[in-house]
Amino acid sequence: MTMTTTTITAPVRLSQQSQGNRLSWAVSDVLTITWRNLLALTRTPQALFFTTLQPIMFVLLFTYVFGGAIHVPGGHYIEFLMPGIFVQTVIFGAMSTAAGLSEDLHKGLIERFRALPMSRAAVLAGRTTADVVRNVFVVVLITAVGYAVGFRIGTNVALFLCGVLLILFFAYALSWGFAYIGLSAPNAETAQVMVFPLIFPLLFASSAFVPVATMPGWLQGFAYHQPVTQVVNAARSLMVGGVLHDSGAVGAALLWCAGLLVVLAPVAVRKYRKVA
Amino acid sequence: MANLFARSLAVEAHDLVKVFPRGNVRALDGVSLEVEAGTVLGLLGPNGAGKTTVVRILSTILGPDSGRASVLGYDVVSQADAVRRTVGLAGQYAAVDENLTGRENIFMVGRLSHLSRKVSSRRADELLEDFGLSGAGDRVLKTYSGGMRRRLDLAAALVANPPVLFLDEPTTGLDPQSRQALWAAIEDLVRDGTTVLLTTQYLEEADRLARDIVVIDHGRVIAEGTPAQLKADLGTSVVSVTLGDPDAMDQAVPLLAPFSEKPPVIEDLVIELTVTDGPKAGAEVLRALDTAQIPIAGLALREPSLDDVFLSLTGHKTTIDEAEEAAKPRRRLGRSRKSDVADGKDAA
Numbered sequence: 001m002t003m004t005t006t007t008i009t010a011p012v013r014l015s016q017q018s019q020g021n022r023l024s025w026a027v028s029d030v031l032t033i034t035w036r037n038l039l040a041l042t043r044t045p046q047a048l049f050f051t052t053l054q055p056i057m058f059v060l061l062f063t064y065v066f067g068g069a070i071h072v073p074g075g076h077y078i079e080f081l082m083p084g085i086f087v088q089t090v091i092f093g094a095m096s097t098a099a100g101l102s103e104d105l106h107k108g109l110i111e112r113f114r115a116l117p118m119s120r121a122a123v124l125a126g127r128t129t130a131d132v133v134r135n136v137f138v139v140v141l142i143t144a145v146g147y148a149v150g151f152r153i154g155t156n157v158a159l160f161l162c163g164v165l166l167i168l169f170f171a172y173a174l175s176w177g178f179a180y181i182g183l184s185a186p187n188a189e190t191a192q193v194m195v196f197p198l199i200f201p202l203l204f205a206s207s208a209f210v211p212v213a214t215m216p217g218w219l220q221g222f223a224y225h226q227p228v229t230q231v232v233n234a235a236r237s238l239m240v241g242g243v244l245h246d247s248g249a250v251g252a253a254l255l256w257c258a259g260l261l262v263v264l265a266p267v268a269v270r271k272y273r274k275v276a
Numbered sequence: 277m278a279n280l281f282a283r284s285l286a287v288e289a290h291d292l293v294k295v296f297p298r299g300n301v302r303a304l305d306g307v308s309l310e311v312e313a314g315t316v317l318g319l320l321g322p323n324g325a326g327k328t329t330v331v332r333i334l335s336t337i338l339g340p341d342s343g344r345a346s347v348l349g350y351d352v353v354s355q356a357d358a359v360r361r362t363v364g365l366a367g368q369y370a371a372v373d374e375n376l377t378g379r380e381n382i383f384m385v386g387r388l389s390h391l392s393r394k395v396s397s398r399r400a401d402e403l404l405e406d407f408g409l410s411g412a413g414d415r416v417l418k419t420y421s422g423g424m425r426r427r428l429d430l431a432a433a434l435v436a437n438p439p440v441l442f443l444d445e446p447t448t449g450l451d452p453q454s455r456q457a458l459w460a461a462i463e464d465l466v467r468d469g470t471t472v473l474l475t476t477q478y479l480e481e482a483d484r485l486a487r488d489i490v491v492i493d494h495g496r497v498i499a500e501g502t503p504a505q506l507k508a509d510l511g512t513s514v515v516s517v518t519l520g521d522p523d524a525m526d527q528a529v530p531l532l533a534p535f536s537e538k539p540p541v542i543e544d545l546v547i548e549l550t551v552t553d554g555p556k557a558g559a560e561v562l563r564a565l566d567t568a569q570i571p572i573a574g575l576a577l578r579e580p581s582l583d584d585v586f587l588s589l590t591g592h593k594t595t596i597d598e599a600e601e602a603a604k605p606r607r608r609l610g611r612s613r614k615s616d617v618a619d620g621k622d623a624a
Contacts, residue, residue, distance in 0.1 A: 044375065111371055112385070113388065115337055117360040117389060
């Protein structure tokens with residue numbers, strides 16, 4: 001009567017997934033996470049309302065309060081301003097990537113995800129994809145507000161949409177960096193605060209609201225060569241054109257976006273693998 | 277014939293070591309355990325003993341520094357994906373999405389477990405029904421009570437019918453009614469053949485659910501066996517004398533103290549003595565009291581509780597700081613001797 005010890009092995013239903021299967025499940029995982037993030041967005045309509053209210057107020061503030069004092073090439077401040085407002089809006093929006101991921105992490109949700117047979121990158125990819133969808137919504141809204149206060153497309157609709165795509169691409173690349181910050185922050189509130197000192201100089205020491213040429217010389221070097229200026233100038237070339245056209249900006253902006261994505265996405269995924 | 281006695285192991289861990297560099301904490305210092313298929317193993321220990329670290333390693337969330345572990349034969353490091361398809365995990369902090377409804381939460385976990393939409397949504401219906409959440413299934417989780425969240429968390433863990441379930445302190449912080457409901461649900465699962473590894477600080481929970489118990493402290497296994505074995509290994513029982521006359525206390529204590537292996541525990545009219553041979557000591561105590569003509573209102577003999585076992589194993593009197601203890605007025609490990617004995621009497 002000896003006691004034998006056996007170990008149960010591989011039940012049949014747990015057959016190995018094929019490579020092709022694996023990829024289609026990874027896509028499915030990203031879509032599932034995107035779906036749940038968008039759903040969460042609709043469940044907190046107040047948050048969505050106030051995050052869209054903010055750029056609308058910026059449009060009104062710069063158009064009617066500061067606009068008169070700022071002299072821009074071409075003389076129409078609203079046309080100079082709107083591409084800058086689009087970029088500002090998506091940057092501020094990307095802050096919610098950091099806060100949202102931080103919340104998922106500290107509420108134990110990411111722990112649950114890590115114990116599931118899902119794609120490792122899907123939590124981040126789903127979050128950043130959901131943010132793109134939200135940005136599309138906000139950009140449409142801001143365009144409408146811009147039209148109401150006198151903004152007009154100076155090129156054509158196709159080029160305008162290319163400008164929107166470029167801005168969305170920029171936001172997508174940035175949100176991976178914010179994802180990294182969200183995973184590093186001790187909580188969602190701190191994540192928000194950590195993001196701010198990063199985006200503040202990038203946004204305001206740029207061509208988003210005032211021409212770089214009006215800044216002191218020592219600041220111009222930074223202001224002209226940083227990504228926000230390049231993206232804003234590219235967006236102006238595509239959306240408004242005319243005197244605001246900057247021939248090198250579109251290429252430079254695309255390079256910046258691609259470069260940021262290539263660097264920030266792996267960094268964020270690596271951080272995600274590490275946090276436990 | 278030999279098959280009758282064959283044991284099939286669903287979970288095996290050998291010599292798991294995990295050091296957290298921050299603070300240089302040796303969370304696990306060579307933990308080994310085995311869970312037989314279809315049984316419940318209770319992993320017991322105070323806060324910070326390493327229970328959660330064991331669960332995280334076994335569910336592939338965390339990699340061990342050394343040692344190895346497998347679930348249904350799949351290695352938790354080299355075959356992590358297979359382990360993830362085998363294990364259901366319900367955590368300490370009800371890991372659910374507050375912005376989704378109950379149904380959406382289960383559906384999401386189903387999809388991420390790679391079940392089809394149809395199956396995920398059918399399972400969501402079934403599980404909501406099983407856990408008494410049908411009525412609340414379409415409500416956002418923010419409106420759920422703590423007990424409802426735990427049930428939903430467990431339901432979500434079961435969406436893919438996992439043969440092995442890890443429950444990390446499933447009832448911590450729950451009210452007694454919710455705890456009972458969760459216990460009943462776990463018992464149902466085990467009856468249907470699920471293997472469960474359960475961590476808990478509550479001896480009562482381990483006593484009720486677990487067939488085997490592993491006690492860990494400071495990242496090491498300090499005892500293992502069935503609840504009955506652990507109690508028997510302690511080798512003592514308790515003789516509890518209730519005096520009939522409060523004035524007799526001064527006379528009774530010095531008379532009975534020599535029978536006890538530890539200082540007698542006195543509360544109101546009750547004197548509790550720790551003895552090796554319960555029946556024999558009981559008779560001797562009765563005889564001594566009779567000879568001294570001290571009137572008694574009652575005399576009882578009881579087995580040690582798991583609280584007694586834990587106390588004697590770890591020597592911890594209070595392992596949980598006062599603030600937390602006050603916040604969770606529950607029966608926990610390592611309470612003061614006095615209330616241990618009082619609680620044990622109810623259990624006996």
